C-alpha cells in the first residue's frame with residue numbers, strides 16, 4: 001500500500017530534521033517560547049535569542065514575575081515587540097489561572113492572551129500529542145502546492161478550505177512530529193522560489209510538481225505600498241549621560257526606550273516639530289547639526305529623517321517617562337536598536 005502524506009513526511013523528518021535546541025525538549029513552556037519567538041524570524045537569528053531568553057527566564061513563573069522592561073530587553077533587536085508582550089501576558093495568565101501549569105489542550109491554550117491558532121496548535125500537538133494542525137507560512141506553501149490550492153490562502157473561503165484539508169491530514173499517531181515535518185519541509189526543501197522537488201518525499205503526490213508549476217502556488221498577494229513617515233530625533237548629552245524617553249505603551253516600538261522625538265506630521269518644519277516634542281517634555285533646546293540620517297523600514301512603514309544634536313537649556317525636571325541615562329543604563333534598558341547603534345558610534349563603545 002502506498003505510504004500516506006503523513007507517513008512520508010514523518011519518515012523524511014526523522015532523517016533530515018535540523019537539530020534545534022527547542023526540539024530536544026518536551027517542556028511546554030520552552031515550546032511556547034520557541035513558537036512565539038520564531039514567528040516571523042529567520043531560524044539562524046532566532047535560535048541565539050531563544051537560548052538567551054530561556055537562560056534569562058527558564059520557567060514560566062520567572063517570566064511572569066519579570067518586569068516588562070526586562071522582557072523587552074531580552075527581545076531587543078528581534079522586532080515585532082508585541083510578541084514579547086503577548087508571551088509575557090500568557091506567562092502571567094498561566095501562573096495566575098493555571099497554577100503555573102501550561103494548559104494541555106488546544107482550546108485552553110488558545111484562550112491564553114496573545115496565543116493564536118498557530119501557537120496553540122504547535123504546543124498542543126508537540127508537547128501534548130493532540131491531533132490538531134499547526135499551519136505556519138512554510139506549511140501553507142507545501143499544502144498549497146501539493147493540493148494546488150488557488151486563491152488568497154490568508155483569509156476567506158480559500159483559507160477555510162486550506163484549514164479543512166490541513167486538519168484532515170494530521171495523523172492520530174505523532175501529530176507533533178507530523179506538524180514539525182510539514183513545516184520543516186517548507187523551510188528546507190519546498191522553498192518559495194526554488195523548491196528542490198527531486199529531493200522531496202511528496203513529489204509523486206504533489207499536484208503542482210506533477211503539473212510543472214510549483215512557483216504558481218501559493219498565490220502571492222500584490223505587494224503593499226509601504227508609506228514613508230517623516231521622523232526626527234534628538235541626541236542630547238550632559239555630563240556623559242544621554243537623554244532618553246520611553247515610547248508609549250502601544251504602537252510601533254511600544255515600551256522601548258528611545259531618543260526623544262519620533263513620527264512627524266506630514267507637513268511643517270522638522271526642526272520646529274522636534275522643538276515642540278521636546279517642549280512637551282519641559283525641555284527648551286538649541287538645535288545643532290544633524291548627527292545622523294534615519295532610514296529604517298518596518299513591515300508596514302518606512303521611517304525617513306534625521307537625528308539632531310541638541311543642547312538642553314537650563315536643568316529642567318524630567319517627567320517619569322524620560323531620563324538622563326548613563327552607560328550602565330543603556331546596557332540595562334531595552335532600546336530602539338538603531339538608536340543603540342547610533343549611541344555606540346557616539347560613545348565609541350559597546351553598550352550591550
Ligand code: SF4
Nearest residue numbers: 190197200206209214
Ligand atoms: S514536490 Fe516540490 S513543490 Fe511539491 S511539496 Fe515537494 S518541494 Fe514542494
